[in-house]
Amino acid sequence: MSNSRCYLEINRNNFRHNVIGLQKILPAQTKILGIIKANYYGHGDLEMAEIMQQQGVNDFSVATLREAVSLRQRGLKGSLLVLGYVDRNDWLKAHIYDVIMTIASFDQIAEMTQLAKEKGVRFAVEVKVDTGMHRIGIDPHLPDDQLAMIYDNPNLQVIGTYSHLCRADSFAPEDVEFTHKQKDLYDQFLQRLKDKGYASGRTHLCASPGILNYPEFVYDFVRPGFMLLGFTVGEVRERYQRKPVMAWYSKVEMVKTLEADEGISYGHIYRTDRQRKIASLTVGYGDGYPRRLSNKGHVVINGVKVPIVGRICMDQMMVDVSDVDCKREDVATLFGEGYSVDELARDSETIVDEIVCDINERVERIYL
Numbered sequence: 001m002s003n004s005r006c007y008l009e010i011n012r013n014n015f016r017h018n019v020i021g022l023q024k025i026l027p028a029q030t031k032i033l034g035i036i037k038a039n040y041y042g043h044g045d046l047e048m049a050e051i052m053q054q055q056g057v058n059d060f061s062v063a064t065l066r067e068a069v070s071l072r073q074r075g076l077k078g079s080l081l082v083l084g085y086v087d088r089n090d091w092l093k094a095h096i097y098d099v100i101m102t103i104a105s106f107d108q109i110a111e112m113t114q115l116a117k118e119k120g121v122r123f124a125v126e127v128k129v130d131t132g133m134h135r136i137g138i139d140p141h142l143p144d145d146q147l148a149m150i151y152d153n154p155n156l157q158v159i160g161t162y163s164h165l166c167r168a169d170s171f172a173p174e175d176v177e178f179t180h181k182q183k184d185l186y187d188q189f190l191q192r193l194k195d196k197g198y199a200s201g202r203t204h205l206c207a208s209p210g211i212l213n214y215p216e217f218v219y220d221f222v223r224p225g226f227m228l229l230g231f232t233v234g235e236v237r238e239r240y241q242r243k244p245v246m247a248w249y250s251k252v253e254m255v256k257t258l259e260a261d262e263g264i265s266y267g268h269i270y271r272t273d274r275q276r277k278i279a280s281l282t283v284g285y286g287d288g289y290p291r292r293l294s295n296k297g298h299v300v301i302n303g304v305k306v307p308i309v310g311r312i313c314m315d316q317m318m319v320d321v322s323d324v325d326c327k328r329e330d331v332a333t334l335f336g337e338g339y340s341v342d343e344l345a346r347d348s349e350t351i352v353d354e355i356v357c358d359i360n361e362r363v364e365r366i367y368l
């Protein structure tokens, strides 16, 4: 129990359990590249990385250079890959902070080479290959001369070649077929490199859905994000028992009794049908709680699931506690025991990733 009005409990042991569980099911030659972007989906990037490091994981990845530099400044050791865009004015900064950049399109190459020559450096890069997601990545069928400009370039140090599956979290036959097509395209590209005598560097294809649903896709690394946090996105086969890592709590600030036909919160979109006991909770959309759960979502108070009534405000929201023994300073579980984050995401018509990424800075993180 915390003094905070709104706080997250993050269970280190459950996270460690999930990491060890993954290590046990991976083939001997496959290592973990920890995806710790977006503050590791709100769980704490460095805190989670440290636990992974204790388990022998030394390779990490984030989405932005800002995240990478912040991690380096806070002392993260090990390899660190940026998956997304890095502005050309920041390429040297990436080099200084020992950060690997992703080559997301061929257009980058000429300028990167030029800058590397001018500054007398070799940029560490990984090549992203677009095998069908059509988000970022080079065309695997790019001409031989362009291939040479990437893989036979003294100004670039190619650390790896990777791709990303976009339909691996569905067992629908057309999705399974497409996923195999992506893998085949990736393999063919790796073979093309081999035939030309180019080194691909480290290889990796699977994020959590690929790891869980396609264990036969074996490469040097896997890129787990959500699976180590114990929640689920899409359809996945459970290959070991994963434990939830995060639970979210707020407090009961006051309890009042309202007579029939009283409106609650902005706009009075909820009105009492009879005398009701209402609790005001210390959480709102200013903490990242989804406002779309107004009049729709639930929380758990003293073991009972109770409905949110009226519009969610920036810093408070109200719940109907007519049938619960409830008083000021009681704890309300926003997700955790009795109401999982998976259920909350379903009720919000979104994925858990979005829920946990939206929980913002002012919510205290307590590491158990």
Ligand SMILES: Cc1ncc(COP(=O)(O)O)c(C=O)c1O
Pocket (backbone or CB within 6 Å): 035, 083, 164, 206, 207, 208, 209, 223, 224, 225, 226, 227
């Ligand atoms: C390229 C890449 N790899 C790995 C991941 C981790 O994904 P997941 O959380 O599904 O494991 C992401 C997340 O979006 C990603 O963009």
